[in-house]
Amino acid sequence: MYRWRARRCDVDRDGVRRVMESRILDALKDRTLELGPTPDTSDTYRNFKLTRDADGVAWLLFDRANASANTLSEEVLTEFDMVLTALEAQRPTGIVIRSAKPSGFIAGADINEFRGSDPVAIEAQIARAHAVVDRFEALKIPTVAVIHGFCLGGGLEIALACQMRIAIDGARFGFPEVMLGLHPGLGGTARFTHLVSPLQAMPMMLTGKTIDARKAKAIGLVDAVTEERHVRNAVKDAVFGRLKRAKPSPLIPLLNFSPVRGILASRMVAEASKQAPREHYPAPYALIDLWEKHGGDRPAMLKAEQRSFARLMVTTTAQNLIRVFFLREAMKKLAGAGDGGIKHVHVIGAGAMGGDIAAWCAHQGLRVTLADMKAEPLAGAIKRAADLYAKIVRKRTDQRDTLDRLIPDLDGEGVRNADLIIEAVPEKLDLKQKVYAGLEPRMKPDAILATNTSSIPLQDLRTSLTRPERLLGLHFFNPVSRLQLVEVVSHDGVDQEMLKRATAFVGAIDRLPLPVKSSPGFLVNRALTPYMLEAMMLLDEKVEKETIDAAAEQFGMPMGPIELADQVGLDICMAVGDMLRSKFGDLLPPTPAWLREKVNRGELGKKTGKGFYVWKDGKAEKSSAAAATARPSQEMIDRLVLPISNVCVACLREGIVDDADVVDGAMIFGTGYAPFRGGPLHYARSRGPDNVAATLRTLAAKYGDRFAPDEGWETFT
Incomplete structure (x- = not known):
């Protein structure tokens, strides 16, 4: 029912995956991915296979053990360092690195290792990883990355350390670290902004958006785009100097020049603040600050990146967003296998x-x-x-x-x-x-x-x-x-x-x-309805709608409840509210009479052009003066968001949903509930269940039984 904007990477991941898996599996069957006739150390490594072809080119196949996709872990990078030692001794005519996984090149870092709480230890770990990637980049041998499928995060940073990059048509590139409250941490911030114009590189890192192979070629990220059947010829051209390589724009040194960086960085901060407040999402601002201070000095930026990444890793935002990543993975597993x-x-x-x-x-x-x-x-x-x-x-x-x-x-x-x-x-x-x-x-x-x-x-x-x-x-x-x-x-x-x-x-x-389990409103609508109706109560108390929306947005919601009600449709909000109130009585705020009058007049919100706001071109017209002067109190924020947690606890106690983590995931992925908070139950757990219950009792004494804490708080931990 409810419509709510949610941030996500706008790419058909599974569609690309299915196409790429089909192509790569076909290639494996007809041996076009065979790495050469004379294996050097095919059984020496756990996660890599190293072979050499008739031209003396070493083909390094990354095939992480017991995994469906390649990711970078400390174990993998340690073994990669061993491979580099062997390659330095063998001195092949060239080195090609590619993936044996149908899903893609490298999906990024192993998120299971993103659990540290000591920034000093994390920085030391990152420094060790940097040393391996720096060593790879410094090889005096032509290095080529052949990329199919997804090349993301740490995987793209490995590719950037190569001298040349060849993409299979259909590949996708991106830095999704910002979605985890981080920025690139394996040298990507420096290498990317010195290879590609910062005007293109920085927005990619700041938004987490991906680009396809053709776009990557256009901006100079890859040197060639080809089909699987032409890979061997493309590699030969690259290794033996016949490949026409992408030339970095002559404007890159100018854009990385200190005074220019300062001007551009201030604009980037202004854009970032429209989407992600600094107090909630520090990563974009840390990245901008890193580039502004060190963008003209590549070695200094590589060093500063390690420290900045380590500091971000231990923030509450990053740890909660990493938690959200695992919630998504857990909910995927609930589907089981097949298509039913x-x-x-x-x-x-x-x-x-x-x-x-x-x-x-x-x-x-x-x-x-x-x-x-x-x-x-x-x-x-x-x-x-x-x-x-x-x-x-x-x-x-x-x-x-x-x-x-x-x-x-x-x-x-x-x-x-x-x-x-x-x-x-x-x-x-x-x-x-x-x-x-x-x-x-x-x-x-x-x-x-x-x-x-x-x-x-x-x-x-x-x-x-x-x-x-x-x-x-x-x-x-x-x-x-x-x-x-x-x-x-x-x-x-x-x-x-x-x-x-x-x-x-x-x-x-x-x-x-x-x-x-079937119950009025199920989980999501039952939890969101008191949030919406409490906003109506605040309007009844003559609070400005901009202030109410500002309270929710200050907490971290993607939009306020008044704007959301207009998006949903006031008629639908009223109907669902009436139905749930008939079931739960005074546990929900009453529907104001003026809301019924508004609906009867046909002022239903966005779909009719007028509700609480006037809508033009799909956007609500808001008073900039009212928004600028909005100063919501903590009590107002609590009145809006704590009933969500209260209903979630009730649904957990009643057995409507069996798992607290799944409840959090549902509210994030179904409504956009502030992801950096980790979900309404995780937020309550972080704030303290006793504190939440006590605050609800205080609100109940002041405003009525709709705030009465559910008995589930007595056992919730």
């Missing part, structure tokens, strides 16, 4: 949610039929899908193929062959049950019936079904293409095998499943 046998999805309802769910499923390679009673919603859904594919699918032929998989189905005939039917009609019990009555007799015996309801308990929805055991919930969040969470809702009579298949389906379409 789901090949054809039939979506009923071509509105904002149904249409976007259908578009996303088609993007993930599934055959999708989209049904609606009228042609106009279907046409609108197809147009939105085309606009989405134009943004996230690179090739026009692939855009066309994806659209071909999304089939408008005015007569609803797709239900007969669908493996999964997703109902996404408006939130009305009688309407949904009417839809079920018409489609259930036409479904395949093993087909799954899923509802995208955001709040109606499945126990109510199932009463009209002949086979209620195959009804379950798949609750997506808006916008579907950006928010990763899907609540997989069960009830006491659900078919467990179908539930397992549905959960696997969520993982197969690159989404994170949250297993929840």
